[in-house]
Amino acid sequence: MPIIAALFAGVIFGLGITVSGMINPAKVLNFFDVAGTWDPSLALVMAAALLTTAIGYRLVFARGTPLVEPRFLVPTRKDVDAQLLLGSAIYGLGWGLIGYCPGGVVPALGLGRIEPFVFVAALVGGMGLARLLSRLRTTSQPA
Template identity: 60%
Template sequence: MPRMVTALLIGLIFGAGIALSGMINPAKVLNFFDIAGSWDPSLAFVMGGALIVTAIGYRLVLKRPAPLLDTRFHLPARKDIDLPLLAGAGLFGIGWGIAGFCPGGSIPALGLGEPAALIFVASMVCGIAATRLVRR
């Protein structure tokens, strides 16, 4: 129960950040990448703000022996830069560039009741589920 409540509250903070920052708006995302056209540099500020707080926050948090509601920190252990990592990231960018939706931007956009967000998320969930099934 505490795990559920805290995760809900942290999700609220995350979603509020996405909404306030403008990451929720696909047009704004696409304009960030359109340097030759209607460039909007706002997303550099989103990434900058998120990176600074996370980098400092992680430094403080990871000094502790364990998280509050778990026995250990679940940090990715892999260090190798392999083909699936780069191919997957490259593919993700192509999809992100087509419509301006990334996973973190699209989930809060569902809460705006926007049909485009619903269509994107439903398709993305199919893509994630299918890939997980094939890779098992």
């Protein structure tokens, strides 16, 4: 059941990204071009996502238990470290330079263009590199 729920949520997310036009990198890049062809529609998509998330969290947490899992898996870390800041900066730079974010690029794979596939390959490679660097850092620390 959890896999079906995740698939359903992913399909709904992909449809929302597609219908809102956020699989088009030019539309996303125009949001960042405040001095030129600024397009505020990305801000509206983000606001709708935040509103939907806030309502969803309130309803699910008020219920007391998740629908398809035995317990809530909520992150407990609240610190801001160099790894979080660097990762966020790289994410933001990539999004602003290319116009794809990981959520929007998956539905864009269906367009049959090469750019989304290159982006996903770079994304997976970057995740692998980050994992490798994390392992190297942990094994090189004195016990």
